[in-house]
Amino acid sequence: MTDEEQGKYPPDRCANCGDYPEKGDYKLLLCKQCRDSLANRSFPAWINASALVLILIFIYSLITFPPAINTAIAFERGKRAEASNDYKTAVSEYTKICSKYPKSTEPYIRLSVVQYKSGNLREADRILSLLEGSYVSEEQTIELNQVADGINTYIRNNGGPK
Amino acid sequence: MMFIPGWLISILTFPGVIVHEIAHQLFCRIYRVAVFDVCYFRFGNPAGYVIHEVPRSSFQHIMIGIGPFIINSVVGGLIAMFGVIPALQFESGGLFDYLMIWLGVSIAMHAFPSTGDAKSIWNALWSDKSSAATKLVGTPIVGLIYLGAAGSFFWLDLIYGVAVAYFIPNMIISIMA
Numbered sequence: 001m002t003d004e005e006q007g008k009y010p011p012d013r014c015a016n017c018g019d020y021p022e023k024g025d026y027k028l029l030l031c032k033q034c035r036d037s038l039a040n041r042s043f044p045a046w047i048n049a050s051a052l053v054l055i056l057i058f059i060y061s062l063i064t065f066p067p068a069i070n071t072a073i074a075f076e077r078g079k080r081a082e083a084s085n086d087y088k089t090a091v092s093e094y095t096k097i098c099s100k101y102p103k104s105t106e107p108y109i110r111l112s113v114v115q116y117k118s119g120n121l122r123e124a125d126r127i128l129s130l131l132e133g134s135y136v137s138e139e140q141t142i143e144l145n146q147v148a149d150g151i152n153t154y155i156r157n158n159g160g161p162k
Numbered sequence: 163m164m165f166i167p168g169w170l171i172s173i174l175t176f177p178g179v180i181v182h183e184i185a186h187q188l189f190c191r192i193y194r195v196a197v198f199d200v201c202y203f204r205f206g207n208p209a210g211y212v213i214h215e216v217p218r219s220s221f222q223h224i225m226i227g228i229g230p231f232i233i234n235s236v237v238g239g240l241i242a243m244f245g246v247i248p249a250l251q252f253e254s255g256g257l258f259d260y261l262m263i264w265l266g267v268s269i270a271m272h273a274f275p276s277t278g279d280a281k282s283i284w285n286a287l288w289s290d291k292s293s294a295a296t297k298l299v300g301t302p303i304v305g306l307i308y309l310g311a312a313g314s315f316f317w318l319d320l321i322y323g324v325a326v327a328y329f330i331p332n333m334i335i336s337i338m339a
């Protein structure tokens with residue numbers, strides 16, 4: 001509302017249409033109808049259309065999301081099981097992630113480590129070979145080297161991984 | 163520190179500006195505050211605005227001012243959540259996942275009320291109508307808004323956007339696991 005529009009009607013009337021204003025502690029006098037229509041000002045069509053697209057994307061994501069969140073939950077459970085030395089559970093949880101995201105390195109690293117710690121050296125060795133050429137952090141490299149060294153020591157002493 | 167002009171950030175993250183103004187307008191609707199003009203996005207400063215009448219109470223004024231903080235944080239976090247898990251946690255994201263992250267972060271990083279919002283809340287707080295309790299609650303809020311606005315120079319808005327996008331899903335997973 002411009003200043004010119006506001007000055008169009010007497011100061012004790014609705015500033016928008018000149019009708020009697022609604023009662024209440026308002027600084028700007030407006031009748032009920034004008035206040036309702038200005039407060040409920042409609043959104044432009046392009047905003048409604050964009051909101052609709054966003055809602056559709058949201059619904060699509062909600063439908064496709066459960067497998068992703070289940071995998072993330074499995075990863076969290078795997079990490080907790082590993083921290084409490086429950087390697088059997090950790091192996092089972094990490095395996096779920098590796099089948100869902102075969103290109104992801106971290107679950108493979110964790111799986112290799114827990115396979116090794118649970119005594120499945122052959123499996124740990126197989127996963128290690130899958131990780132060859134992957135980018136891993138310094139900390140992960142140290143951890144994987146410990147697994148590889150452990151397997152090599154076992155092979156030297158016993159003639160082959162179990 | 164890398165300096166990128168505000169107008170360029172607004173263009174790159176335009177969905178956030180739009181949601182920010184929608185949030186102001188929604189809260190005006192909730193409190194039956196007359197809205198005279200809305201600009202959802204434009205190439206200028208500010209990138210968007212909502213011009214409304216002076217609300218009846220300072221509480222309403224505060225709520226209209228901080229409306230985007232609530233709406234942008236929730237909407238941004240929820241949208242980004244779908245892309246964050248495959249793309250960032252398992253390095254297996256597709257184009258759609260990265261699109262969701264951009265959308266979510268863009269929306270969440272515009273959650274902070276602007277200095278214009280803070281100024282308007284401040285004026286309402288220190289008007290005669292405001293109670294001592296409202297002043298007590300509202301003043302630190304205005305301080306935080308100014309702090310957030312100043313922090314945007316140091317990328318605080320982007321940091322907040324990324325944090326919302328990344329930590330909300332991780333928090334949900336941590337609770338569900």
